[in-house]
Amino acid sequence: MMTKTFLATLLAATAMTGAASAAELMRCSHQLPPGHHIAEVVDRWAAEVETLSNGEIDVQVFGADSLVKANDNILAVARGEIECAFSLNFQWGKTLPLMNVTIGPYTMSSIEAWKKWPDSEAAAYLEGKLLDKGVKNIAWMFQTNVSVFTSKGKALTKPDDFKGIKMRGLGPAFDRGLTAMGASTVSLPGSEVYQALATGVIDAAVTDVAAAYSRRYYEVQDHMTVVPVLAAYLHGYVTPSWYDGLSDTQKAALDEAGKKAAGWAIEASEKASADAPKQLEEKGVTVHIATSEENEAFRAAMQPAFEEGFASETGEEGRELLALIAKIK
Incomplete structure (x- = not known):
């Protein structure tokens, strides 16, 4: 016969297992090596997403090309083969050359401009173009102006x-x-x-x-x-259909974590450059x-x-x- 204490413990464990299995899997690929300052920001962002979503999103980060090669990330996310990836802006090449606007020689090297970037009309404009190409942008991470x-x-x-x-x-x-x-x-x-x-x-x-x-x-x-x-940046993006299936809480977690990560990236990049x-x-x-x-x-x-x-x-x-x-x- 089960004691009340044992039954309570069993039910709690079952509930936890159910919650874990119900967590939305989010596999994120990027090319940066572990010691890179922006790779560390990505890891911090992932932990923040899990915290803000109350564990409803299980973020699994695969850096250093360990899941998908850098040049294949965009297509893998657009096709829904993985849920998420991070790419450097110039990796869009001829697919979306607008993303290269900040790498114009001596075009946008102001840190103050980068602080305004995530909420700017320019960023929103690019987010619309990214969606046209099959990915939903979720984070802007300034990497360098040096x-x-x-x-x-x-x-x-x-x-x-x-x-x-x-x-x-x-x-x-x-x-x-x-x-x-x-x-x-x-x-x-x-x-x-x-x-x-x-x-x-x-x-x-x-x-x-x-x-x-x-x-x-x-x-x-x-x-x-x-x-x-x-000036280069890493940006995070997800499969639109995957994003559309998230709850309002989960979407809000991604939004808030993305905004925080934009600030963390600037701080980390300034220190790394110095x-x-x-x-x-x-x-x-x-x-x-x-x-x-x-x-x-x-x-x-x-x-x-x-x-x-x-x-x-x-x-x-x-x-x-x-x-x-x-x-x-």
């Missing part, structure tokens, strides 16, 4: 230094700027750049200054020039902070080529988006 040109043997400090080198590009429009300086570009996901640099498949790269450290580029490149050449140059120097890298004159030379060489490419890829929609961005710059 980049590095990495190299081996000597620093890249002026446009002429790029002549004849092969480097990892970020997408058609941005790469026009690199080509204008004489470089040839190769398309590679972030997870493959280290190996390409190590084996000489490419000579140089452009990346977030903090990513240069977290991805250990210092092991295969010995010079890095710090430049505010582009710490990374010294960390790289401690690993033996010769770090050069580009002067205002050097930045102006890069801007003059790269910006017209980017603007031409962005205009040809995006047309009237691109002009509309740039006008909206101008409101928060």
Whole structure:
């Protein structure tokens, strides 16, 4: 015969098991390595979603390309093969070139603008375009407005230094700027750049200054020039039909967690950008902070080529988006 205490314990355990099994599974894929500052923000966001949803959403994060490869994330979510993924804006390439607006050379490097971004008309405009492409945006995570040109043997400090080198590009429009300086570009996901640099498949790269450290580029490149050449962001998105099936509580949890994560990402990115140059120097890298004159030379060489490419890829929609961005710059 069961005692009342044992029965109560059994019922409680059954209820907990039922609640756990009823939790909405949310598998989220991204490409960032565990030590990356934004990977840590994604983990914090996942925990916040579970807390705010009272455990109704079970968020499972798979980083470092461990579930789906970086270039396949968008299609996997759009098809409903996984519920969620995070991508860098330039990974949209020609599918949605509007997402590349912030990587225009020296276009949007203001932290104050990024603080306004999640609630801006520009962000809402892109969310509508993302939905047209089959994904529902749920989070904006600013990653960097401080980049590095990495190299081996000597620093890249002026446009002429790029002549004849092969480097990892970020997408058609941005790469026009690199080509204008004489470089040839190769398309590679972030997870493959280290190996390409190590084996000489490419000579140089452009990346977030903090990513240069977290991805250990210092092991295969010995010079890095710090430049505010582009602003990149990671954004989280889900399958629309999956999102539509959520309760109001679950949707509210995603909304609130996304807004909090946007703030966390800015804080983490500012700290990472400030710490990374010294960390790289401690690993033996010769770090050069580009002067205002050097930045102006890069801007003059790269910006017209980017603007031409962005205009040809995006047309009237691109002009509309740039006008909206101008409101928060």
